[in-house]
Amino acid sequence: MFTDMDIRGVHLRLDQGVKTLLEQHNYPAPVANLLTQMLIVACLLSANLKLQGRLSVQIRGGGPLKWVMAECRQLSNDPEHPFRVKGMAQFDDGIAAQASLADMIADGRLIITIEPDKGQRYQGIVTVDQATLAECIESYFYQSEQLPTHIQLVSTSEGAAGFMLQRLPQALANEHQADLDWELVHALATTLTEHELAQLPANQVLHRLFHEQQVKVFTPKLVEQQCDCSRQRCGAAIIGLGKVAVDDLLAEQDAIVIDCHFCNQHYTFDKVDCYVLLEQDTMASEASSSVH
């Protein structure tokens, strides 16, 4: 947070955890790089909003990359609670090693969904019509909230990191001064090279860019790669199918296997498991209806 200016920023670097997430899948390099950048964006936006809840960033398109999604969950703003991330991509074969965002996505839409633990769910959608994800996010904020925003993202063999600056939305006492402040800070931020962003720790990035400005630095938080799938949630999905659909599936196969597309975990429900679930559900709904 800049002490004398209505501007705040977030810096994030990802290392081993995200590699684990990406190695679980066989993503082509441009898909892995985009997904990494989307994971970074999800955390930057979540931190910037001090959100308690979920924030997801998705791109859906008609090109070879059908859907790519990253989600950040934050239990609390307490530094002891890490950001928990998960992400996945669905794509056709044949994405070239040098494919650009435009090559991978045709008629794409960028969808940002915010689900606070308490309060209203919010969703914003913009067209993917910029060359990079960072420019798409800047354009999103300009279109949806008229908030000047600077985002720089890097995902290369050198490292994966992101840096975001945004003007605070509240009414300003001196708008002209705030414009000048933003121009200065933004101009300084744009001097950060991709190499520096990928390599330097947060305090060095801050010093490199803003050693002449007064900034307040907050306690850093960790980012953990952690899926929130569970046997219980998959069981609920089987109950959601209903008895007729479960009968049909089990007529053709011995078990229903649910694969988590985020973490590659497999959950197997054999016939006994499935019918016990459906039975328990029937008993639960009978019990609840007899209460009235």
Ligand SMILES: [Zn+2]
């Ligand atoms: Zn999972």
